[in-house]
Amino acid sequence: MSPPANIVIVGAGIIGCTTAYYLAHHPLFSSAVKITVLEASRVGPAQGASGKSGGLIAKWAYPKELAKLSYAEHLRLAKELDGAKNWGFRQIEVGEWEGRGRRPGDLRLDESDLRLDESESSDDEECPRRSKASGFPADLTWINEALTDSYTPMAPSGDTAQVHPYLFTTHMLKLAAEKGVEFVKGRVTVLDNDSGHVTGVRYIPVDGTEEVHIPADCIILAAGPWSPSLVPALPITSMRAHSIVIKSPSSLHPNAVTPYALFMSLSLPKTPRHGAQMVTPEIYPRPNQTIYVYGPGDTRTPLPPIVDDVEVDKASCEQLWEWMSESGVFERWALGEVVREQACYLPSVSTGGGPIVGEVPGIKGLVVATGHTSWVRLFNSPVALLFTRFPHLDIAIHQGISNAPGTAKAVSELVLEGKTSCVKLDRPHPAEFV
Numbered sequence: 001m002s003p004p005a006n007i008v009i010v011g012a013g014i015i016g017c018t019t020a021y022y023l024a025h026h027p028l029f030s031s032a033v034k035i036t037v038l039e040a041s042r043v044g045p046a047q048g049a050s051g052k053s054g055g056l057i058a059k060w061a062y063p064k065e066l067a068k069l070s071y072a073e074h075l076r077l078a079k080e081l082d083g084a085k086n087w088g089f090r091q092i093e094v095g096e097w098e099g100r101g102r103r104p105g106d107l108r109l110d111e112s113d114l115r116l117d118e119s120e121s122s123d124d125e126e127c128p129r130r131s132k133a134s135g136f137p138a139d140l141t142w143i144n145e146a147l148t149d150s151y152t153p154m155a156p157s158g159d160t161a162q163v164h165p166y167l168f169t170t171h172m173l174k175l176a177a178e179k180g181v182e183f184v185k186g187r188v189t190v191l192d193n194d195s196g197h198v199t200g201v202r203y204i205p206v207d208g209t210e211e212v213h214i215p216a217d218c219i220i221l222a223a224g225p226w227s228p229s230l231v232p233a234l235p236i237t238s239m240r241a242h243s244i245v246i247k248s249p250s251s252l253h254p255n256a257v258t259p260y261a262l263f264m265s266l267s268l269p270k271t272p273r274h275g276a277q278m279v280t281p282e283i284y285p286r287p288n289q290t291i292y293v294y295g296p297g298d299t300r301t302p303l304p305p306i307v308d309d310v311e312v313d314k315a316s317c318e319q320l321w322e323w324m325s326e327s328g329v330f331e332r333w334a335l336g337e338v339v340r341e342q343a344c345y346l347p348s349v350s351t352g353g354g355p356i357v358g359e360v361p362g363i364k365g366l367v368v369a370t371g372h373t374s375w376v377r378l379f380n381s382p383v384a385l386l387f388t389r390f391p392h393l394d395i396a397i398h399q400g401i402s403n404a405p406g407t408a409k410a411v412s413e414l415v416l417e418g419k420t421s422c423v424k425l426d427r428p429h430p431a432e433f434v
């Protein structure tokens with residue numbers, strides 16, 4: 001099989017940009033192969049979840065085989081391309097944290113008041129609340145241990161890392177461009193095919209109104225949550241999530257906020273204005289002296305046609321900041337000011353599983369690489385069951401940043417060699433839906 005002559009990648013999120021990188025660095029790539037990445041945003045690449053997500057990467061993510069390959073590729077890329085400097089790569093500890101905090105304006109400033117009485121603490125006599133959390137890491141100094149009920153490591157040291165997802169994605173595109181990949185700003189409107197073969201795409205340039213056609217004998221659909229607008233049979237829904245980025249005070253030592261990613265279950269007490277509530281922010285300190293925090297998803301605002309039109313609900317971002325700055329759980333010395341308030345949409349495969357990667361049957365040359373959804377980890381380890389107040393808790397862990405290199409490697413093999421050999425990618429396959 002000879003490689004395609006014109007490859008068009010739809011979408012410059014992490015999947016599209018990393019795929020462009022792997023294609024352009026594949027041994028069968030040559031100047032006879034033209035690769036174009038088309039992106040609908042007027043601003044540039046990585047304006048959706050790929051630029052605004054947490055950036056956790058995990059050997060223990062799902063699907064297992066893809067996650068293992070992707071983790072190994074993340075380590076390799078970071079080593080060969082100075083990921084620490086170029087995209088904030090580093091290894092990080094990860095844990096599930098449970099505890100209590102105060103509400104903004106709550107007058108019970110004494111931490112001992114926030115420690116509930118024994119009567120409130122547990123229905124299980126075997127599992128009384130402790131004032132000191134067992135297993136609390138000695139170097140997790142930016143979290144208030146007195147308000148912690150439990151800390152449970154989620155993975156062995158060395159199995160989890162992080163990247164700055166915007167920097168990683170844009171760096172992949174930059175390295176692909178150095179090998180000749182062309183980046184074009186325009187919204188793809190139609191994927192053309194004839195007699196069972198793709199023939200090209202039509203798009204509207206960001207600064208034009210006339211549709212432009214470019215020929216293609218291979219199209220890679222990597223449009224994240226927007227993918228069904230081009231292939232409607234794909235079972236992909238989307239959910240908005242808000243996040244903030246907090247800058248630590250510049251006077252702090254660069255390593256003062258130690259590298260722990262925390263999946264939190266934070267109980268907030270009842271006040272005259274609010275009922276008791278358990279909130280579940282996720283916290284990722286980054287090596288550039290910022291702390292990324294993201295909160296629960298919402299379906300109040302449907303996915304807009306273009307990433308640039310994603311609405312940010314200021315109140316959702318302010319709430320995240322209140323949980324951080326006023327709950328008492330976070331040491332105030334670690335927190336400076338909010339430097340970014342943002343929202344993005346996570347693609348979800350509504351039939352379960354994900355991602356959906358493979359060639360669409362009946363349309364030669366149309367490859368789908370999307371649906372990097374969340375997977376749910378049940379909080380049910382024996383240690384957790386012994387110490388946690390919420391042994392039933394499910395934690396949704398996202399995977400697009402983690403699994404991008406494995407996906408991209410698999411797609412580059414499929415497109416240039418005709419089959420994928422680096423990983424088994426059989427379910428869910430586009431054939432199940434299209």
Ligand SMILES: Cc1cc2nc3c(=O)[nH]c(=O)nc-3n(C[C@H](O)[C@H](O)[C@H](O)COP(=O)(O)OP(=O)(O)OC[C@H]3O[C@@H](n4cnc5c(N)ncnc54)[C@H](O)[C@@H]3O)c2cc1C
Nearest residue numbers: 011013040048050053054055056188224398399400401402
């Ligand atoms: C709050 C949050 C936190 C997350 N944290 C993590 C994490 O810590 N670790 C992890 O592994 N995953 C995480 N994820 C998931 C991860 O961010 C996504 O799975 C991943 O970014 C999806 O990448 P993508 O390239 O498929 O989609 P996107 O990033 O959405 O990119 C799709 C691109 O396609 C473009 N596009 C759409 N339609 C068209 C069109 N018609 N023509 C041209 N271009 C088009 C869009 O403009 C966009 O740029 C998180 C997600 C969210 C929402």
